[in-house]
Amino acid sequence: MEFATIGGVPQSLWFRGLSRSSPALILLHGGPGTSESALFRYYNSELEHHFLVVYWEQRGTGRSFSSSIPPQTMTITQFVSDLDEVVELVRRRFGKDKVVLLAHSWGTVLGTIYASRYPEKVSAYVGVAQVANVPEGRQLSYEFALTEAKKRNNAKAVSELMAIGPPPYDSVDEKLTTGKWVERFGGMFHADLSTGELICSALDTDEANLVDLVSFGRGNRFSLVHLEDEISRLNLNEGYRHFKVPVIFLLGRHDRHVPAILAEQYFHAIEAPTKRLVWFERSGHNPPFEEPGKFNRILIEDVLRFIPAAKLYRQTSGQTREGK
Numbered sequence: 001m002e003f004a005t006i007g008g009v010p011q012s013l014w015f016r017g018l019s020r021s022s023p024a025l026i027l028l029h030g031g032p033g034t035s036e037s038a039l040f041r042y043y044n045s046e047l048e049h050h051f052l053v054v055y056w057e058q059r060g061t062g063r064s065f066s067s068s069i070p071p072q073t074m075t076i077t078q079f080v081s082d083l084d085e086v087v088e089l090v091r092r093r094f095g096k097d098k099v100v101l102l103a104h105s106w107g108t109v110l111g112t113i114y115a116s117r118y119p120e121k122v123s124a125y126v127g128v129a130q131v132a133n134v135p136e137g138r139q140l141s142y143e144f145a146l147t148e149a150k151k152r153n154n155a156k157a158v159s160e161l162m163a164i165g166p167p168p169y170d171s172v173d174e175k176l177t178t179g180k181w182v183e184r185f186g187g188m189f190h191a192d193l194s195t196g197e198l199i200c201s202a203l204d205t206d207e208a209n210l211v212d213l214v215s216f217g218r219g220n221r222f223s224l225v226h227l228e229d230e231i232s233r234l235n236l237n238e239g240y241r242h243f244k245v246p247v248i249f250l251l252g253r254h255d256r257h258v259p260a261i262l263a264e265q266y267f268h269a270i271e272a273p274t275k276r277l278v279w280f281e282r283s284g285h286n287p288p289f290e291e292p293g294k295f296n297r298i299l300i301e302d303v304l305r306f307i308p309a310a311k312l313y314r315q316t317s318g319q320t321r322e323g324k
Contacts, residue, residue, distance in 0.1 A: 001013070001014045001015075001207065002015075003063075004086075004089060006059070006082050006085045006086060006089075007059065007073070007078060007081055007082045007085060008073075009059050009064070009066070009069055009073070009082075010064070010066070011056070011057060011058070011059055011064040011082070011086075012056070012057040012062060012063035012064045013054060013055065013056055013057075013086070013089075014037055014053075014054070014055035014207065015052065015053075015054055015055075016041075016045075016048045016052075016053050016055070017048045017049075017051060017052035017053055018048065018049055019052070020052060020094055022050060022051050022052040023050075023051050023052065023096075023099075023100060023123070023304065023307045024051065024052045024054060024090050024091075024094060024096045024099040024100065025047065025051040025052065025053050025054065025099065025100040025101075025102055025299075026054040026056060026083075026086060026087065026090065026099050026100070026101055026102065027040060027053065027054065027055050027056060027102050027103075027104075027107075028056070028058075028083070028101060028102065028103035028104065028107030028108070028110050028111050029056075029057070029058065029061070029104060029106075029107050030104045030105030030106045030107055030129070031058075031061060031105070031106045031107075031220060031223055031224070032058070032060070032061070032106045032223040032224060032227045032231070033058075033060055033061045033065075033219045033220040033221070033222060033223025033224055034061065034105075034106070034216075034220055035057045035061050035062030035063075035216055035219070036104060037055035037057060037062070037207065037208075038201075038202035038203075038205045038207050038208035039198055039201060039202050039288070039289055040053075040055065040288060041055070041205050041207060042201045042202065042204060042205050043201070043288055043289045043292040044288050044292055044295065044296055044299075046296045046300070047296060047299055047300070050299075050300050050304060051100065051299075052090075052094060054086070054090055054099075056083075056086050058079060058082065058223075059073070059074070059078070059079070059082060060074060060219050060222050060223040060226070061216075061219045061220075061223060062216055062219055064219070065218055065219030065222060069222075071226045074222075074223065074226035074227050075227075075230060076109065076110070076113070076227075076230055076231075076234075079110050080110055080113050080114055080117075083110050083114050084114070084118065084121075087099055087114075087118070087121050091121070097121075098120075098121055098122055098123035098307075099121065099122060099123065100122075100123055100124050100125075100126065100303060100307070101114065101115060101122055101124070101125050101126065102126045102128070102299070103125070103126065103127050103128065103130075104128040104129055104286075104288065105128070105129045105131065105257075105258055105285065106131065106231075108127040108128070108129070108130045108131045109131050109231075109234065109236070111125055111126075111127060112125070112127065112130075112131075112236050112240050113236075113240060115243055115245050115247070116240045116242070116243055119243065119244035119245045122245045123245065123246075123306055123307050124245060124246040124247075124248065124303050124306040124307070125243070125245055125246070125247050125248070126248045126249075126250065126299070126303060127247070127248070127249050127250070127263075128249075128250045128251075128287055128288060129250075129251065129252060129255055129257075129258050129260070129263070129285050129286070129287070130249050130251065130258070130263040130266065130267070131234070131236060131258055131263070132235070132236055132237060132262040132263050132265065132266035133234075133235045133236070133237055133262050133266075134231055134232060134233070134234040134235065135167065135168065135232065135233065135235065136235075136262060137258055137259050137262050138167040138168075138169075138175070138178070138232075139166060139167055140256070140259045140261070140262070141178055141179070141182050141187070141256055141257060141259060142161070142166045142167060142178050143166075144182060144185070144187055144256040144259075145157070145161055145178055145181040145182050145185060145187070145256075146158070146161045146162075148181075148185040148186075149161060149181060149185070152185070157181050157184075157185075160177055160181070161177070161178065161181060164177050164178070167232075168232060169232070172221075172224045172225055172228050175224075175228070176224075179257065182256050182257050183195065183257070185256075186254060186256075186284065187254065187255065187256025187257055187284055187285070188255075188256075188257045188284050188285045188286070189284045189285070189286060189290060190252065190253070190254040190282055190283055190284040190290060191282055191283060191284075191290040191291070193286070193289060193290055198286075198289060199213065201289075236266065237266055237269060240270075241269055241270045241271060242270070242271050242272075243270060243271065243272040243273075243275075244272075244273065245272065245273070246272060246273060246274040246275065246276075246306045247267075247270060247272040247274070247275040247276075248275070248276045248277075248278065248298075248302065248303065249263060249264075249267045249275075249276070249277045249278070250278050250280065250287050250295065250298060251263050251264065251277065251278070251279055251280065251287070252279075252280045252283030252284045252285055252286065252287050252290065253279050253280060253281045253282075253283065254283065254284045255283070255284050255285045256284070256285075257284065257285040258285060264277065274306065276302070278298055280294065280295070
């Protein structure tokens with residue numbers, strides 16, 4: 001666990017694995033501004049038996065948050081540039097030609113753009129709860145929340161949703177209102193899980209504490225506010241359909257936060273040398289934490305197939321263990 005100056009800003013990196021020779025996997029967390037390092041350590045630490053896992057807290061997130069970060073640097077272009085510095089750091093320090101990108105939610109924006117632009121540095125791209133068309137996705141999320149509110153005769157939800165109206169929104173708070181009701185109506189978590197339980201799980205690891213929780217909140221708000229204008233207009237269908245690396249989408253069947261139906265449509269539109277879509281039937285927006293055993297197996301058994309140097313390692317590493 002260390003800090004490195006990336007894009008002129010100190011940013012937090014954790015390196016974990018059984019061997020430096022394992023294939024490097026860089027985690028691109030969601031949000032923006034939502035550090036998931038502790039969650040992946042809690043639910044998916046089995047990956048460290050097969051990969052050298054790089055937990056990167058992006059600028060403005062968690063321990064990488066600082067009030068001195070210039071707001072004008074909070075752009076997708078800057079984040080992709082930061083990611084390239086992280087990739088180069090990993091390649092240089094551990095002698096890797098390529099890395100695996102494992103991206104979740106907002107992180108899929110960075111992963112998609114990077115895998116498309118720098119295929120020579122990426123052995124495989126894995127998009128979890130893949131973003132596709134943000135404006136259309138927000139419209140579907142709002143319609144889901146309002147329909148469920150009326151179906152359940154939830155007057156409070158109907159009142160709040162009708163008050164903000166459908167997107168586009170004038171503020172982050174309006175977006176968060178829709179998100180709150182999408183979560184309460186099962187569009188964020190389908191399994192017996194909640195945001196509160198995830199926070200408790202994170203605090204149960206050695207790498208996170210209450211100070212981190214405070215930094216998490218500050219960084220989350222900072223990132224959401226300063227990236228909102230750009231994200232609200234984002235459509236990856238425009239410009240990111242052709243890939244020269246294997247592409248895997250891992251989607252929760254019940255995801256209405258970043259509607260999986262749009263990710264499925266995007267998947268069928270892209271071209272890649274190898275592509276695969278895996279549905280998680282008991283998940284919403286968070287397959288790594290809702291179905292960790294299945295998630296870990298997919299990464300270990302399928303993604304490693306795309307990395308020639310990993311084949312021998314798998315044969316000598318013994319049986320894989322089920323995730324928590």
